[in-house]
Amino acid sequence: MEPVTLAPERMAAEAVRKLLLGGVVPRPIAWTSTIGPEGVPNLAPFSYFTVVSTDPPMLSLTIEARDDGTAKDTAANIVRTGEFVVNVVPEELGEAMWATSADLPSEEDEFAVAATPSAPAHRVCPSRVAQSPLAMECVLERSLPLGNALLVIGRVVCFQVRPDVLDGRGRVAHDRLRALGRVGGRYLGTSDTYPLP
Numbered sequence: 001m002e003p004v005t006l007a008p009e010r011m012a013a014e015a016v017r018k019l020l021l022g023g024v025v026p027r028p029i030a031w032t033s034t035i036g037p038e039g040v041p042n043l044a045p046f047s048y049f050t051v052v053s054t055d056p057p058m059l060s061l062t063i064e065a066r067d068d069g070t071a072k073d074t075a076a077n078i079v080r081t082g083e084f085v086v087n088v089v090p091e092e093l094g095e096a097m098w099a100t101s102a103d104l105p106s107e108e109d110e111f112a113v114a115a116t117p118s119a120p121a122h123r124v125c126p127s128r129v130a131q132s133p134l135a136m137e138c139v140l141e142r143s144l145p146l147g148n149a150l151l152v153i154g155r156v157v158c159f160q161v162r163p164d165v166l167d168g169r170g171r172v173a174h175d176r177l178r179a180l181g182r183v184g185g186r187y188l189g190t191s192d193t194y195p196l197p
């Protein structure tokens with residue numbers, strides 16, 4: 001079957017968005033905790049998320065502006081404080097993660113909204129999600145406004161890993177991490193994997 005040729009500049013923004021978010025799958029989810037201006041904990045998921053560099057360890061998140069052009073709380077908090085924690089979402093916390101994607105006022109503690117306990121981070125001020133098997137504490141390395149979004153690059157200054165998700169050789173055992181990924185508007189577990197040569 002021949003492909004359909006589509007030029008983004010001649011498409012509605014929503015149609016472009018559908019192709020990008022449907023085509024770039026599955027995406028991991030960075031459940032990101034930060035601290036709001038009044039010291040209130042903020043938690044929200046971001047799937048425009050990947051590894052940037054392994055030495056030093058760096059991650060990127062891309063946070064779009066709200067429809068009215070204002071910065072989302074996570075973006076504002078990271079730029080203001082220079083710190084955030086990326087928590088891997090285990091499958092059993094999918095609904096709690098989703099609850100934190102609501103556009104809530106910055107005075108609302110989103111750990112409470114998700115009814116998920118927090119635990120102190122070691123090297124940054126924002127808390128981590130206590131039940132996440134792997135949390136990565138980050139300091140802001142660089143931020144770059146691009147299009148309707150802010151690209152945030154964080155340097156990982158501490159990993160907090162639950163020992164049972166590591167095999168004996170320091171590798172992550174994905175059948176025990178059970179990280180959730182996003183596929184279009186749906187979700188996918190990562191326990192059903194297979195090897196290639």
Ligand SMILES: Cc1cc2nc3c(=O)[nH]c(=O)nc-3n(C[C@H](O)[C@H](O)[C@H](O)COP(=O)(O)O)c2cc1C
Pocket residue numbers: 029042043044045046047048049062063064065072073074075097098100101102103104182
């Ligand atoms: C699974 C999932 C992934 C998301 N990924 C992104 C993303 O990569 N970038 C983004 O701007 N918003 C993303 N969102 C929407 C934000 O989570 C949402 O706008 C949230 O209210 C932001 O919260 P904040 O204002 O506390 O930062 C995602 C939502 C869900 C449910």
